[in-house]
Amino acid sequence: MSALEQEIIEKFRQLAPENRARILSLLQDEVTAPQISLAEWLAKAEAVRFTLSPDTSGHIPTASELVNEAREERDTLTTPRA
Numbered sequence: 106m107s108a109l110e111q112e113i114i115e116k117f118r119q120l121a122p123e124n125r126a127r128i129l130s131l132l133q134d135e136v137t138a139p140q141i142s143l144a145e146w147l148a149k150a151e152a153v154r155f156t157l158s159p160d161t162s163g164h165i166p167t168a169s170e171l172v173n174e175a176r177e178e179r180d181t182l183t184t185p186r187a
Contacts, residue, residue, distance in 0.1 A: 147168065150171075151168060
């Protein structure tokens with residue numbers, strides 16, 4: 106068993122019984138959820154792109170541009186300020 110697995114089990118054991126059941130259910134859902142391939146994800150992302158309104162110059166952002174924008178926003182929110 107890896108150190109990460111041991112740590113997860115230790116943290117799980119620290120939970121209250123009702124929270125254990127909830128977390129166990131969430132994990133089971135995660136394991137049994139159908140996995141999406143990269144090609145399927147890209148196709149869905151491309152479909153979403155077509156539902157976006159173009160900006161003032163007529164440019165419609167690509168999936169890559171949207172992901173990069175989300176990362177920039179995340180990094181701005183998580184970067185400690187001096």
